Amino acid sequence: MYVQAKESRDYLMLEMELAAEYAPQNIYVYILDRKSPLLFHNQMKALADCFPNVFVLTKTYDMSSWGKNMNYALMSSLEFLARSRFSWKYVIFLQNHDVILRTNYELVQIFKLFNGTNDIEVNPAWPWLMERIDPHLDWTYAGLNLFKNESRNSHKKINFSKGYAVGSLSRAMVEFMLNELNLTKFLAQLENGMYAVDEQLLSTLQADDEIQTPGGFTQKCNDDGYGTDCITRVAFWSYDQECLSGIHRHSVCIMGMEDLAYLNHLPHLTINKFIPSTDFGALICWYEHLFNRTYFEPPKELDMNFYANLNHELLFVF
Known part of the structure; x- marks a missing residue:
């Protein structure tokens, strides 16, 4: 299942992406x-x-590149999915100009290995x-009234982490x-931040041992000063040699025709970013390639040991 929060005006890109990745057993939700x-x-x-499995939510938000209201968009999408009649096991949350790299068959194989992580x-x-x-706000579990089970709302402060908003x-995590x-007060207080206010929600819920999120991680790595990547999205920054197009937006590489050759070798699920107005030809070529891989070519043999031995899979503790 896919959820995309869109402040984009690139309708044609979204239509092309849906055509390239569409599967009748999936659900596609746009906010x-x-x-x-x-x-x-x-x-x-x-x-x-x-389509019977494509939805545009009636609820809208005034979203910005600073992440404003992105957490609310995510929660509205999850609430819709939880109430829906569809059966699903994983949801991929994406944002503007995130482009899928894996076929549906490949995604299923990867999520089976994750087994709830x-x-x-x-x-x-x-x-x-x-x-x-x-820092002037109350970030304790009690101050946030974080748990519906009041007995868990101690006066200990929440352990913050930072990560992608996607x-x-x-x-199990969504239902939790x-x-x-x-999350009412937690979301409201995060919105008070000045920048990237959407990059603390999921990562904090994922890693705070006190919260005990199903499929979650552990804060031990954070305590030791180490970060843990995810494979849902990859982005190349201005200092990365992988950016062959040489074009950047907000220091993130914009994929061009020069970059297509190595995308098949990436293990990630999506990449940010493709922008139609920068290199529309690259976008067309990639979507055609993904469509052909999905419908006409034998399934690609993935390195399943790689996915089975990711750090967050090995330290799946809850």
Whole structure:
């Protein structure tokens, strides 16, 4: 199942991606930026009307590149999925210009190996990260009223982590977030941050041992100063040699025709970012390649030992 929070105006890109990756057993959920043009909203709704498993939520948010309201968009999407009649085991949460790298067959094989483990990037709360969080607010479990079971709301402070806002969540984690946690105050206080306010929610829930998230990780690596990557998304930064296009936006490499050759060799599920206005030809070539791999070519042999021995899989503790 896929959820995408979109402040993009690139309707054609979304239609092409759906065509390349569509599988009738999946669910595709889109939540849109309120500021997007009416035409874009209407195009997305018309697209959803063509399929029984594609949905555009009526709820919209004023989203920004600083992550504002992105956590609320995620929670609205998860609430919709939890109420839906569909059976699903994993949800992949994506954002603007994230492009899928794996076929549906490959995704199924990978998630079977994960066996309930969440794939979420987790990094220590370095001092510069804590500047994103208002230190004057009460971040204890009791102050946040985090657990619906009041007996768990101690006066211990929550253990923050930082990571991508995107990730792959098990159904057990989603149901835990909705049924066992009260995230109302936590989300509101995160929104008070000045920048990247969406990069603390999933990683913190994933790694705080006190929370005991199903499929979660452990804060021990954070305590030792080590971060843990995820494979849901990869991005190349301005200092990475892998960016063959030489074009960057906000210091992140924009994929071009020059970069396509090595994308098949990446183990990740998605990559950020492709931007149609920068190199539309590269986007067309990649989607055609993914479509052919999905429908016409023998399944690609994945290195299953790699996925089975990822750090978050080995330290699956809850």
